[in-house]
Structure formats: C-alpha cells, structure tokens
Amino acid sequence: MTKDLLTLASFPDEDFFKVLERAELLKAIHARGEERFTLKGRSLAMIFEKSSTRTRVSFEAGMSQLGGHAIFLSPSDTQIGRGEEIRDTARVLSRYVDAIMVRTYSQESVEEMAKYASVPVINGLTDRHHPCQVLADLLTIKEKFGRLQGLKLAYIGDGNNMANSLIEGCVKAGVDISLACPEGYDPDPGVLAWAKHARRERRQSGARAEAGRPAVELVREPEIAAAGADILYTDVWASMGQESEKAKRQRHFKGFQINQEIINRANPDCIVLHCLPAHRGEEITDEALEGANSAVFDQAENRLHAQKALLELLITGRYS
Numbered sequence: 001m002t003k004d005l006l007t008l009a010s011f012p013d014e015d016f017f018k019v020l021e022r023a024e025l026l027k028a029i030h031a032r033g034e035e036r037f038t039l040k041g042r043s044l045a046m047i048f049e050k051s052s053t054r055t056r057v058s059f060e061a062g063m064s065q066l067g068g069h070a071i072f073l074s075p076s077d078t079q080i081g082r083g084e085e086i087r088d089t090a091r092v093l094s095r096y097v098d099a100i101m102v103r104t105y106s107q108e109s110v111e112e113m114a115k116y117a118s119v120p121v122i123n124g125l126t127d128r129h130h131p132c133q134v135l136a137d138l139l140t141i142k143e144k145f146g147r148l149q150g151l152k153l154a155y156i157g158d159g160n161n162m163a164n165s166l167i168e169g170c171v172k173a174g175v176d177i178s179l180a181c182p183e184g185y186d187p188d189p190g191v192l193a194w195a196k197h198a199r200r201e202r203r204q205s206g207a208r209a210e211a212g213r214p215a216v217e218l219v220r221e222p223e224i225a226a227a228g229a230d231i232l233y234t235d236v237w238a239s240m241g242q243e244s245e246k247a248k249r250q251r252h253f254k255g256f257q258i259n260q261e262i263i264n265r266a267n268p269d270c271i272v273l274h275c276l277p278a279h280r281g282e283e284i285t286d287e288a289l290e291g292a293n294s295a296v297f298d299q300a301e302n303r304l305h306a307q308k309a310l311l312e313l314l315i316t317g318r319y320s
C-alpha cells in the first residue's frame with residue numbers, strides 16, 4: 001500500500017482498484033444515510049495555491065461526513081506565502097494532522113511535500129497532474145457502463161494535467177484513450193512514455209488495442225478521436241496559471257470543442273465529461289454540456305465519493 005497519491009502512475013494498482021470499489025460502496029452508504037465515522041478525530045490540511053470549488057468542498061465535506069475535520073490553508077494567510085520552505089511546512093503539519101492535500105503549480109513541490117511529510121500527501125492538482133479528478137471520472141464511467149475495460153475515451157483539447165492523468169488512469173483501467181490535441185499542446189512526453197511501457201506490461205488488460213488499435217492514440221483531428229467513442233472528455237483551453245496565453249490559445253484551439261457534431265461521431269449512448277469549470281462556447285457548447293449525453297454533474301458529485309474512499313485508505317492504512 002502506498003503512503004501518498006502523487007500521480008496515478010505511481011499509485012499501486014491494488015490501491016487504485018480498491019478506491020474505485022470502496023467509492024461505489026461509500027456512495028451507496030451515503031445515499032442511505034448510514035454514514036460511519038471511520039475518520040473520527042482525524043484531520044486533513046488542505047493547501048491551495050490555486051483556486052478551487054469542487055476539490056476544496058468535496059474534500060472538506062468528505063472529511064466531515066467521515067467524522068473528521070479539514071483545515072483550509074491559503075498562502076496569503078499562512079507562512080507558506082511568506083516563503084517558509086516546503087520541507088519545513090511538511091514536517092510541521094505532519095505533527096498536527098493525519099493527511100495533507102496540496103493544490104499547487106509544480107509537481108516537484110507536491111513530491112517534496114511527500115518526501116518530508118510523515119503523513120499521506122494527496123495531489124489536489126498540479127500543472128502536470130490531477131489524479132483525484134480521474135478517480136472520480138473512472139467511478140462515473142463505471143457507473144454509467146457497468147465496466148471500464150474495453151471502453152474508448154476521446155479527449156479533445158489541451159494535453160494538460162487532465163490529459164496526463166486521464167492517460168495514466170485509462171491505461172490502468174484498461175480504457176482505450178484517443179487524444180486530439182493541437183500541435184504544440186501534446187501531453188507530457190514522460191506520461192506518454194510511461195503509457196507505452198505500461199501497455200506492454202498489460203497486454204492482458206482487455207483494452208481494445210489487441211484488435212489492432214493502439215490503446216493510447218494521439219491525433220490532430222477531434223473527429224478522428226471521437227469516432228466510436230464511449231466517453232467524450234474535454235477541459236479548458238487555458239488552465240490556471242496560463243491566463244496570459246488566453247488569446248493565443250483561443251486561436252490555436254479553435255475547433256477543439258465537444259459539440260453536437262462530435263457527439264454524432266461517438267457511440268449513440270456515449271457520455272460527455274468535463275472536469276469543470278467549463279467555458280461554454282470554447283471547449284464545449286452549452287448544448288453538449290446540458291444535453292442528454294452529459295454526465296458532468298454526476299462526475300462532479302463523484303469527487304466526493306472517490307475522495308472519501310481515498311482518504312479512508314491513506315489515513316487508516318487499510319481497506320475498510
């Protein structure tokens with residue numbers, strides 16, 4: 001069992017599948033109002049160097065539903081913003097709380113926090129990865145299709161943190177992933193190399209690659225990625241921290257959008273996912289976001305259930 005969740009690639013398969021399984025159960029328990037306080041008396045520190053609605057509220061509500069407590073920390077009112085080193089913050093927080101969640105810019109900062117913290121560290125989004133989102137995405141896909149293996153996900157847009165974590169999560173889960181990214185906006189080369197290697201080791205995974213298509217495919221045309229897809233996924237053209245590139249990106253990403261035409265290329269029972277927040281009229285149309293195929297609000301809800309399962313696993317160190 002792992003101590004931290006930093007990326008999905010480094011998250012052991014056993015933990016990955018247990019979290020998804022436990023999340024389904026926790027969701028059912030929550031719906032019946034039979035919550036058990038498995039994290040009673042436990043605390044989570046949440047460091048946010050970027051904005052958040054879903055991540056902050058779902059972690060905070062999740063801790064409270066499990067009988068624990070979450071502490072929101074922003075750089076502007078902690079010593080982090082005044083330059084206290086990560087290695088010092090990590091060791092100090094480890095003396096007070098049972099886990100630390102970090103949303104920040106560089107992946108290396110989260111890795112350093114994990115190195116120095118004696119408690120679990122959870123990556124709540126960096127420029128390179130967003131593993132918690134993908135746990136919720138896979139939970140949503142599993143709910144909608146009753147399985148993961150052999151499905152095809154088409155990702156249309158920026159090869160950003162979402163794309164990187166989706167590649168890692170899909171490879172682990174046996175979901176084929178076809179990404180349509182404009183030239184110059186490909187996913188992280190290290191992630192693509194990992195996927196190639198992991199795929200070789202996982203020939204038995206059941207993904208459709210055996211039928212002659214690569215399980216991880218990078219193309220330039222959204223229509224090609226969307227063909228026959230079960231899941232259509234997109235994310236913003238300009239992520240947090242890229243605000244100055246907004247105008248340039250609006251030009252480069254034109255056409256990289258989920259709209260009715262793209263939905264028509266996918267399987268008729270396809271679902272549309274978006275990690276949110278969305279920019280209607282850019283990466284997704286209002287029609288696609290609000291339409292019959294959209295599962296974005298179930299997806300957003302599932303952040304809560306997936307993270308409760310993750311918190312239980314990492315904090316208690318066992319599969320409940």
Ligand code: CP
Nearest residue numbers: 052053054055275276
């Ligand atoms: N999807 C997601 O992480 O949303 P927030 O930025 O609101 O946390």
Ligand code: NVA
Nearest residue numbers: 160235239240275276
């Ligand atoms: N790619 C987006 C995801 C937001 C949840 C960003 O990093 O801003």
